[in-house]
Amino acid sequence: GNNVTTEELKFVAKQGAVLNLDSVSALKRLAEVVDPEGFKISFRVNPMVGAGHHDHCITGGVMSKFGIMDNEAVEVYQFAEDLGFTPVGMHSHIGSGILDPEPFKLAIESTIDIAGKVHTEAGIDFEFVDFGGGVGIPYTPEENIVDIDTFAKENIALFKSKLEEHDLGKPTMYLEPGRYLVGDASVLLTRVNSVKQSYRKFLGVDSGFHTLLRPAMYDSYHHIVAANKMDAPNTQEVDIAGNVCESGDLFARDRPMPDVEEGDLLAILNAGAYGFTMSSNYNSRPKASEVLVKDGECFLTRERETFEDLFNKQIIPDYLQ
Known part of the structure; x- marks a missing residue:
């Protein structure tokens, strides 16, 4: 989430989940309500890639309210470690209602490039990289459903090659295909x-x-x-x-x-x-x-x-x- 309250941070922290933070503000406030030592967190970054069925649903790029800036990622991850937290993940999300796999490829390339820089300069070892959701469904009779097998094959291959490029090991690839699962239900x-x-x-x-x-x-x-x-x-x-x-x-x-x-x-x-x-x-x-x-x-x-x-x-x- 973005612009979360301190009460929401407390609630999620009690559930034992890995918190995905959207801002330095949330990081500082979380440090006040939990013991940071060994507490696992993730950050949402802005991969400077945006796509979606409407301008309101594009969540990456210079106009987006979401995530930390790509050029401040190293500093933010280092600051989290200095506070005692254990950053284990990176998250991005470029938009919703996407039927073309090409924007996802751009997001994978950009996000892994950011993760590679954070790994090299801040020494962060990632357990996962989360590319959010956004896989669309056909709303008009003329639209075709996403070929999910091709989508998976092309994007997973790219993900693996980018991990090798930056020597990032084998973090898990996460996707959150909400609309794809329930939209036509x-x-x-x-x-x-x-x-x-x-x-x-x-x-x-x-x-x-x-x-x-x-x-x-x-x-x-x-x-x-x-x-x-x-x-x-x-x-x-x-x-x-x-x-x-x-x-x-x-x-x-x-x-x-x-x-x-x-x-x-x-x-x-x-x-x-x-x-x-x-x-x-x-x-x-x-x-x-x-x-x-x-x-x-x-x-x-x-x-x-x-x-x-x-x-x-x-x-x-x-x-x-």
């Missing part, structure tokens, strides 16, 4: 509650960007199908609009759809990575339920919120009662 089901012919034709649904933020926040494409009319041919192009009080609350513009009526059910696909976790109660909307489907059976795993739930944590001062 969920769909958002939303019901059409209005069909409106205005200057454009709108399908109004009982959900909005408070439930699935990506289309409004990133202008992201999510494929949408009429769940109860899967075999019906597309006959029109419509805008699919949410129920939040902003013009940006749209799931799609000019989207081909079959003849859809009020009461029909739409499925918005690939909602698993940043669906519920980014949802909110904006516009006083209760959050949706979550249902697990396995082998044709459905299991309720999270109850739908009620309006009463929105007030559970509120405390009204006496003078307002």
Whole structure:
């Protein structure tokens, strides 16, 4: 994480995990709440490589808020050792939603070059090098899924050759492919509650960007199908609009759809990575339920919120009662 609080540092330290630090500030504060002697840590570095499906998701380069600078890595790792810590890893992450393996190759080269310099000049022996996540999934029907075998073969070969180049031994290569694992595991089901012919034709649904933020926040494409009319041919192009009080609350513009009526059910696909976790109660909307489907059976795993739930944590001062 970045910009973590001291309380968060304390919590993670108690779990026995290797803390991955994003700044010198976090390092100094950690030294105040744990015994640094022999305490294993890692640092996130900025490899000066960035990639991703949207500018907001690019996490490397001069505009990034993440990580320590590549040209200060030796000094920071040495400072950590001087405090008594045992640095054992290096971490980088260049962005999210990447379908091309080439940016990962640049990140591997850059990160291992930084690790090699830290190893040579600060004497750090790395147990692991973590290249974060970012492996994308296809959102549009035209996109192809990442060829994970080719991705692994090319990047592991490069990783090994760079380790040899810098005489770094055999640290473990870490990846964190979150979206790749869960992105297409969920769909958002939303019901059409209005069909409106205005200057454009709108399908109004009982959900909005408070439930699935990506289309409004990133202008992201999510494929949408009429769940109860899967075999019906597309006959029109419509805008699919949410129920939040902003013009940006749209799931799609000019989207081909079959003849859809009020009461029909739409499925918005690939909602698993940043669906519920980014949802909110904006516009006083209760959050949706979550249902697990396995082998044709459905299991309720999270109850739908009620309006009463929105007030559970509120405390009204006496003078307002």
